[in-house]
Each structure stands twice: as C-alpha cells, then as structure tokens.
Amino acid sequence: ANYYDGNTVIYLNGQFVKAAEATMDFYSQSLHYGYSVFEGIRSYKTAAGETRIFKATEHYQRLKASAQALNMPYAYDTDELIAATYELLERNNLQDAYIRPIVYAPANMGFQVNTASFIAIEAWQMAPFLGDKLLRVMTSSFERPNPKGFKIHAKAGGHYVNSILASQEAKAKGFDEALLTDMNGHVAEGPGANMFYEKDGKLFTPALGNILPGITRATVLEICKELDIEVEEKFFTTDAVKDADSAFFCGTAAEVIGWQSLDDTIFPKAWNSTLGCRIQEAYSRLVIGLPVQEGVTA
Ligand code: PMP
CATH class of the missing domain: 3.30.470.10 (Aminotransferase class 4, branched-chain amino acid transferase, N-terminal domain)
Structure with a gap:
C-alpha cells in the first residue's frame, strides 16, 4: 500500500x-x-x-x-x-x-x-466513504480480548492481533467483515468498528464495558437524540441481531456502513428505508460541518 x-x-x-x-x-x-x-x-x-x-x-x-x-x-x-x-x-x-x-x-x-x-x-x-455497498458479516470464531486480561477500553496495539485474526478469518471464508462476541457470548464489536441493529423502529447497541468506547458510536447516539430516534444500550446475543430489521457498523474509518447479512441471514429491510441509512446521511453532513438535519441551522 x-x-x-x-x-x-x-x-x-x-x-x-x-x-x-x-x-x-x-x-x-x-x-x-x-x-x-x-x-x-x-x-x-x-x-x-x-x-x-x-x-x-x-x-x-x-x-x-x-x-x-x-x-x-x-x-x-x-x-x-x-x-x-x-x-x-x-x-x-x-x-x-x-x-x-x-x-x-x-x-x-x-x-x-x-x-x-x-x-x-x-x-x-482517505476519501469519505459514503458507500451504499452492504456488508456480508460473519460471527467470528474469535472472541474479543477478555476485559479481565486487557484494558479493553484502551486503544492498544496488542489488542489488534485479535482484530487481524478475526478479519482475516472472515475474508478467508468469503465474508466482508467479522462480528466478535465478548467473553460472556454477547455481541461486542467488529475488528475496528462498533455496531447497532434496528428492531421495530428502535436501535440497539452493545452497552459499554467489553468494547472500545467508539467516538463514532457516541456521535451516532447524539444524532439519534437530535433525530428523535429511540436507542437502547444493552447486552444481547447474535440471535437478536439475526432477528433484526437491519444493522450497521460505525467507526472513524468505516463511518456508517450497513449490513446485508449476518452469517448469511439477510436483513429484511431495504437499506434506504432503515434508521441506519438516516444516520449515515446525518453523519455525512456532520463531518463536513453541516447541521445534522437539512434546513436547520447549526
Ligand atoms: N471498536 C474497535 C475495536 C475499533 O478499533 C474502532 C476504531 N477505532 C472502533 C470500535 C470505533 O471507534 P471510533 O468510532 O472511535 O473510531
């Protein structure tokens, strides 16, 4: 490169x-x-x-x-x-x-x-992503590092051996990206991004504790407040994600990017009608200094 x-x-x-x-x-x-x-x-x-x-x-x-x-x-x-x-x-x-x-x-x-x-x-x-390609995500066979063994809230170099292994595994199996669980079997995050899913008009994201507290995750929560989107931080399993209407990753590099499927279970909602898509649009305005909502002055 x-x-x-x-x-x-x-x-x-x-x-x-x-x-x-x-x-x-x-x-x-x-x-x-x-x-x-x-x-x-x-x-x-x-x-x-x-x-x-x-x-x-x-x-x-x-x-x-x-x-x-x-x-x-x-x-x-x-x-x-x-x-x-x-x-x-x-x-x-x-x-x-x-x-x-x-x-x-x-x-x-x-x-x-x-x-x-x-x-x-x-x-x-690095150009802004703004892509509408949806990701095929795979539940990783690797767990995130145990927070009892690592300062998992810190962005430490050594933690990324885990990210590399998970990402390489997903790509070797023909997927775009990995989703890792924590030591309790709850959904944690991707190798380099946090995740949200949508179910019945509401968003859910893993609670803090066993994940990197993403700055984009915090920005998404702010956008939700501004757009009146209900969001709950809690622990859940991959079964809840597979039962979701849609899902997305968020991170500085990834920005906001939708998922097509998790372990080949395809999300039923068309991306452009999801909450994630609204957030993606708001995020792409925010990063270039425009107000989250069109027509509203910052
Ligand atoms: N989780 C992990 C493991 C990451 O490496 C990143 C990227 N820094 C994120 C989440 C997203 O964090 P941020 O939004 O601060 O980039």
Whole structure:
C-alpha cells in the first residue's frame, strides 16, 4: 500500500521529518510486545472548503486515556497535538485524510514501566466513504480480548492481533467483515468498528464495558437524540441481531456502513428505508460541518 512517498512528512516527537527517513528503535517494547496506544482520526474538506479534523479533542483525549490505562508516561498536550496535526495535513497537502497518532515505548526488553514515551503522527489520503455497498458479516470464531486480561477500553496495539485474526478469518471464508462476541457470548464489536441493529423502529447497541468506547458510536447516539430516534444500550446475543430489521457498523474509518447479512441471514429491510441509512446521511453532513438535519441551522 502507498501510505507515503519521498515527499511525505510525519510528525515525530515535536518535529516534522520525512516518512522515508524516520527511524525508531528496534529494541522498543512496543514493537516486541504490542505495547503501544494509537488513534484513528479523520479529517474532511468541509462544505465551506476548509480542512477540519473531526472530533479532534475526543480522539486525543482518548489517546491520553489509553496511555494512562497502560501506565505509559504521557507528556503531550492535546491542543499542541491538534495544532501539530493541522500542520501535518497542510505540509502533506491533505484535506480528506486518515490520521494515525501512535504513542510507543523506548528500548525495553523487559516488562517494567518506562520513564518516557514517544509519539509519531502519520496521515494519508482517505476519501469519505459514503458507500451504499452492504456488508456480508460473519460471527467470528474469535472472541474479543477478555476485559479481565486487557484494558479493553484502551486503544492498544496488542489488542489488534485479535482484530487481524478475526478479519482475516472472515475474508478467508468469503465474508466482508467479522462480528466478535465478548467473553460472556454477547455481541461486542467488529475488528475496528462498533455496531447497532434496528428492531421495530428502535436501535440497539452493545452497552459499554467489553468494547472500545467508539467516538463514532457516541456521535451516532447524539444524532439519534437530535433525530428523535429511540436507542437502547444493552447486552444481547447474535440471535437478536439475526432477528433484526437491519444493522450497521460505525467507526472513524468505516463511518456508517450497513449490513446485508449476518452469517448469511439477510436483513429484511431495504437499506434506504432503515434508521441506519438516516444516520449515515446525518453523519455525512456532520463531518463536513453541516447541521445534522437539512434546513436547520447549526
Ligand atoms: N471498536 C474497535 C475495536 C475499533 O478499533 C474502532 C476504531 N477505532 C472502533 C470500535 C470505533 O471507534 P471510533 O468510532 O472511535 O473510531
């Protein structure tokens, strides 16, 4: 994949350096043990033509919370990181982009706490999705990491071995994406997105506790409030999802994307008549700085 070329710069510990020339320590505890925390953020070209990072503060606050959950020293200021990210976008001539900050550890082949951490921010072109292709989703044979063994609310590098395995399994079996359950057999989330389902005019989504508290999930809940859509956070099994009228994933990269089926059980409602479709439309307005509802001023 072409994430960068000879001109691309990344932000690295307070400086802008060429991506192709940046280095890190091969003895880093992060590389060997997955002991890192990161974020996935999007920027959009707004309706007014400006570049805007969507939910920048929320993402950098979660980065800090993730680092603290893993006992990582975190000496970075959210506002400074946001300013650096805007400069990174400008230096790379990016508007619609995916932004990937990562906090990583110094050389340490042991397990002890470090006295410092490092931060890098990369960004690359990513067009808004706005797709109407529906996903064929498969219940994974992999469970999400047990929250008694991991700080599952943190966005930690090591957790993504689980995501990679689940996603690879789904694709090897001819599906588009995986749905993972938690250690109690309840629906948790996708490898990189939260989920909602619709039943009888109401939305349901897994309660917090065993999932990543998605920023898009929170945005969807806000949109529901604004559009007067009833939504309930609770624990449920895949049987409830298979009995649903429709379902969708939401996440920074995925945005809002509908499902065609779960384990080949096809959802009965046409996507363009679902609550998910209304939310998708509202979300695509919100990210470019327009009010959730057409004709209403923000
Ligand atoms: N769950 C997992 C496991 C994820 O990796 C992501 C993507 N960060 C999400 C949910 C969605 O989170 P967000 O909406 O904050 O991108």
